[in-house]
Amino acid sequence: MRPEVQAFVAEGALPDWDGDEAEIDRRAAQLEAITAPVTAEEAAALAACFGPDDYYGMAWSLLHLIETGPGSVFTTRPCLGANEWHHRLWARAVNGGLVPDEPTV
Secondary structure (H helix, E strand, O other): OOHHHHHHHHOOOOOOOOOOHHHHHHHHHHHHOOOOOOOHHHHHHHHOOOOOOOOOOHHHHHHHHHOOOOOOOOOOOOOOOOOHHHHHHHHHHHHOOOOOOOOOO
């Protein structure tokens, strides 16, 4: 895994909208330092970094970066209690024909 991905993942999940400006800028710089495409391993690690909201649009950037990886990060539908961004990734993978749809668990 590339060092810039490791650095982003080491920070953990994106915080919510209450993050201070310095933290927002730091996380944005970390995310922007990751060049596409990502590997399957990197995509899986990055998928664990979604927070509770879109964090000033940064979650969308993270989602699009993850989608540059090969295939879908998820091979099965996320459980009902999973992060909303995991459900979005799943729905987009189904809509893109990367994975077959399956019943909700």
